[in-house]
Amino acid sequence: MSGATQVLVTSEQIPAPSRRGESLRDVASYIRRNPSLGVGIVLLLALLLFVVIGHLTVDTTEFRPLSARPLQPPSRDLPFGTDKQGRNLYAVMVEGTPLTLRIGLLAGVIGVALGAALAFIAGYYGGWIDNVIRVIVDVGLTIPGLLILIIIGMRVRGGLTVDQMALVVGLLAWLYPARTIRSQVLTIKQRGYVQVARLSGMSNPEVIVKELLPNLLPYLGASLVVSVSAAILASIGLEVLGLGPFEAPTLGMTIYWVNYNAAIINGWWWWWVPPIIVIGVLFIGLFLVAVGLDEIANPRVRNRV
Amino acid sequence: MQPSYVAKRIGMFFLIVWLAATINFFLPRLGGQDPIREKLISQAALGGNVQAGLEEMIKIYNEKFGLNTPLWQQYLNYLGDMSRLDFNYSISNYPQKVIDIIAWAMPWTIGLLLTTTLFSWVVGNLLGAFLAWPRAPKWLAFLMPPLLSLSAIPFFLLGLVLIYLFAFHWRIFPLFGGYTPGTFPSMSVRFFKDALYHSVLPALSIILVSLGGWAMGMRAMMITTQGEDFVTYADAKGLKGRTIFLHYAIRNALLPQATALALTLGQLVSGAVLVEVVFSYPGIGNVLYEGIRSGDFYVVQGIIFIVIVSIGLATLILDLIYPLLDPRITYRRA
Numbered sequence: 169m170s171g172a173t174q175v176l177v178t179s180e181q182i183p184a185p186s187r188r189g190e191s192l193r194d195v196a197s198y199i200r201r202n203p204s205l206g207v208g209i210v211l212l213l214a215l216l217l218f219v220v221i222g223h224l225t226v227d228t229t230e231f232r233p234l235s236a237r238p239l240q241p242p243s244r245d246l247p248f249g250t251d252k253q254g255r256n257l258y259a260v261m262v263e264g265t266p267l268t269l270r271i272g273l274l275a276g277v278i279g280v281a282l283g284a285a286l287a288f289i290a291g292y293y294g295g296w297i298d299n300v301i302r303v304i305v306d307v308g309l310t311i312p313g314l315l316i317l318i319i320i321g322m323r324v325r326g327g328l329t330v331d332q333m334a335l336v337v338g339l340l341a342w343l344y345p346a347r348t349i350r351s352q353v354l355t356i357k358q359r360g361y362v363q364v365a366r367l368s369g370m371s372n373p374e375v376i377v378k379e380l381l382p383n384l385l386p387y388l389g390a391s392l393v394v395s396v397s398a399a400i401l402a403s404i405g406l407e408v409l410g411l412g413p414f415e416a417p418t419l420g421m422t423i424y425w426v427n428y429n430a431a432i433i434n435g436w437w438w439w440w441v442p443p444i445i446v447i448g449v450l451f452i453g454l455f456l457v458a459v460g461l462d463e464i465a466n467p468r469v470r471n472r473v
Numbered sequence: 474m475q476p477s478y479v480a481k482r483i484g485m486f487f488l489i490v491w492l493a494a495t496i497n498f499f500l501p502r503l504g505g506q507d508p509i510r511e512k513l514i515s516q517a518a519l520g521g522n523v524q525a526g527l528e529e530m531i532k533i534y535n536e537k538f539g540l541n542t543p544l545w546q547q548y549l550n551y552l553g554d555m556s557r558l559d560f561n562y563s564i565s566n567y568p569q570k571v572i573d574i575i576a577w578a579m580p581w582t583i584g585l586l587l588t589t590t591l592f593s594w595v596v597g598n599l600l601g602a603f604l605a606w607p608r609a610p611k612w613l614a615f616l617m618p619p620l621l622s623l624s625a626i627p628f629f630l631l632g633l634v635l636i637y638l639f640a641f642h643w644r645i646f647p648l649f650g651g652y653t654p655g656t657f658p659s660m661s662v663r664f665f666k667d668a669l670y671h672s673v674l675p676a677l678s679i680i681l682v683s684l685g686g687w688a689m690g691m692r693a694m695m696i697t698t699q700g701e702d703f704v705t706y707a708d709a710k711g712l713k714g715r716t717i718f719l720h721y722a723i724r725n726a727l728l729p730q731a732t733a734l735a736l737t738l739g740q741l742v743s744g745a746v747l748v749e750v751v752f753s754y755p756g757i758g759n760v761l762y763e764g765i766r767s768g769d770f771y772v773v774q775g776i777i778f779i780v781i782v783s784i785g786l787a788t789l790i791l792d793l794i795y796p797l798l799d800p801r802i803t804y805r806r807a
Contacts (some may be wrong), residue, residue, distance in 0.1 A: 302487075310489050310788055311496075312739035314746070315777045319500045320766060322773060401627055405747055408629065409765055423633075427751060432637050433648055442512060448626050455625035 189328030194200065205460025211453030215265060215446065218301050230256035231263040234264030242438050249438035257419070261442050264417040265328055269450075271403045271418070274334035277394030279341025283395075284388060286346045288376050291353030298350075305347050314405050315342040330416050333406070337399045340410040344398065345391045352387050356380060390461035397454040419443050419450075482792045486785050493781035494555045499547055509534045511768065512564055543571025560775030565767040574760060579779070581651055582756035585672060587682040589679040590734075596680075602723050604688065605695030608714060617637040617688065623778050626687030632678035636752070639674055646791055649753040675752045679745060689735060690756050691804050694726035701725075728799050735791040738784050 182332075196414035230236065233253035242249045248257035290301040320336055321328060328336075356362065357380065365379045381388075406412055408427065409421025422443040426432070431439040485592045510531050517527060539550060545552065554561070560571035603609040604617065623631065640648040652658060652667050699722055707717045749758030756777055764772035 179591075183789065214505065223733065307489055307492060309736065310739060310784055311493065311781050312743040314743035315780060316496060316500070318761070318773065319777060321499065322768075323501055323769070341657055362654065397625075404627065405743060409762055410749060411765060423630075426633075432633060432641055435641070437637070438634060440637075447630055451627070453621050453623045462535055 184454050195413075197220075202460050202463050205463070208453045208456025208460055211330065211449050215449055215453065218239050218446075219262055219265050222258065226256070226259050228259050229265045230259035235259070239436060248442050249436075251425060251436075251439050252427075257422075257439065257442060260417040260422055261446060264422060265450075267416055268400060268403065268419040271330060271334040271337065272396040272400035272427075274331070275338035275341050275399035275403070276336070276392055278338030279393055280345045280388065280392045280393045281397065282342035283345030283391075284349050286342065287353055288350035288380065290346070292357055292376055292380065293348040294374065300347065301313055302350075305343050305350075307345045308340075313337075313343075313402055316340060317402060317406050318409065318411060321406055321409075326414055328411065331414050333403055333413060334399075337402050337406075341395050341402075345395055348391060349384065349388070351473065352384055353380060356383055360413075379450040386465040387460060390458055390465050393454055393458040393461060397458065398450060400450065400454075401409065419447050423447075478796065480791065482789055486789045486802065489785035489788075490782055491552075493778050493785075494552055497555075497778050498551045501770065501774070502544075509540065509564075511560050515768075520644045526548060558779075560778070561771045563772050565764075565769040565772075571771050574772060575757065575775055575779055578755060578757045578760045581754060582745065582749065582758065584673060585679070585749075585754070585756060586741065588674045588742060589683070589745075593680045593683035594687055594730075594734055597684045598691045598723075598727065600684065601688035601691025601693075602695050602718070604692045604727065606718055606722075607697065619687070620681075620685035621689060622685075623682050624689070628678050628682050628744040629751045630681055632675065632748050635674045635678050647671050651755040655760055672754070675754050678748055679741075682744075683741075687730065691726060694729055696720055698722050698726045701758055727794075731791065731795060731798055731807065735788050735795075738787055742780060742784060 170452065188357065202220060232330040233255055235256050236250045236254050238250055238252050238254040240246055240250045246256055247263060250256055253258075286301050290298040312318070317336060317340065324332070333339065362375060362379050365375050370378070403412070403418075404420035407418060407424050409422060410428075412421050412424065414421070428442070429436075429439075494682045513530055513534070532541075539547065542550075558572055560575070562572050562596070563569050563574060566574070599618075600613070603613055636648065639646045646673050647653070647670065651671050652664065653671075656664065658664060658668075704717060707721050712721075728753060735786065745756075746758030746761060748754070749756045753759060757780065760775060761776045763769075764776065
């Protein structure tokens, strides 16, 4: 271990007494300086709260068609009304929001894990492997992922489940993280502590895991949030085009049915207002969290909203 | 411009085209389905009992569409067809060729995308530049939070809200389509006005969402650029604020924004496809949606190929313009 890291460790241990109260106050004062992170977290927590309260107050199996009389406007029994096929739209929202989040999280984690692995290899080792990965990423990013997903989606039509969809979206989600994380690896590997670690006899995989990875964690976090958001966007896009899981009440499938039945032109406002609000809150929340995490990852870029 | 830079970009373009064709050929065949058989069986089911001679018909159609030859030969034929932009016949509208359907829809999409992208890029960058400029009016800052929130949501989501507000509720703009039903597209001023009127809402849903992103990126770039020594020097030299703003700060901050434009083309196109679906706008996106709905394989493949090639071409053009914007790139080994 280098001298610099030891100094860091000891200086972190100084404010030992009354740590709990102070760290809470620290978080509060930090959020005041970084309001986008705070607002974003509050928006996402609000969605979570909606899902939890929903699960306690409605029978979620009513997301299926023929659960209630079709096309009922909101009332006391059916707070969000019903759609043309007789789904209880409150149950659809409560059941569908976590499903869409699940697609986003699964695909986002797959994307960032794959992308980070390739980025560390490409950025740290360099040479021909870097060139190969870079060309693949450059070409891949030029091609809109949605189009590739459409070809795949058309072939497994009707059979695509929520988890399969997450997997398919995730397999294309690594390109963007791979590019951005690689450029971070390139700058960080020139830093003194990495050179010291290498000179003191650490093996290459050890340097990546013990020196590069911990220092890039805030950056990886920001990139995970961006990937989750992109994956949700891709999944909703596929669903709106009619290539989603028809049995599942995800947010995108709800928009598909809205569009399919021309709910807006027919004046069935209760059908499309909730999914639009939930999708809007979800994307704005994720965006604000990403901006906030970016501020932590590179404080020099003050991108404050 | 260095020849190696140009050669590399052109090579990249052909790599993208080849990859688009190859993906288009192999991915659908992984499922091992038989589009001709599926289509004929579903047509037979629709039209009652005409099962007699179905196998014979499948054989004839497979021969007609060239699906009875070995895979490598089909692949080579396919590459040859693609290079001549021959995407075969549409399966669900048989006598019509896919390329004709695409050629009909393409001007709508290009018109919509080109104008909205250019407009939001120029206005967004100006807005971002003004936001970072100390002498800019203060009210501009209040525009940012709503624009940034909008920039986080998908195009088509705003499109749905706009349809409700402006077309259904206030009845200012038409509900759907690219021109009034019953009229025929022609090169007359009247038709052009009608088409423009129909394109306001789809265009607005792309522009309003795109503005915030460009403005935020430009603002960050301007703040960095204004801290550079050459701006301090220009200020110390006594140059006018306007000159520094236009020729020193904006000129340099624009470069990364031009790169970012090339990188976001793909996302823009995917977003526009969904906007067209929501508005039933007669462009590529809507044809793609209809193709997916009716299982028209050749139409979907043809559109995907054309779209990827167009994006590759647009990226190539931007890449070739870039050295003109940034003289440093001429000296750097690409």
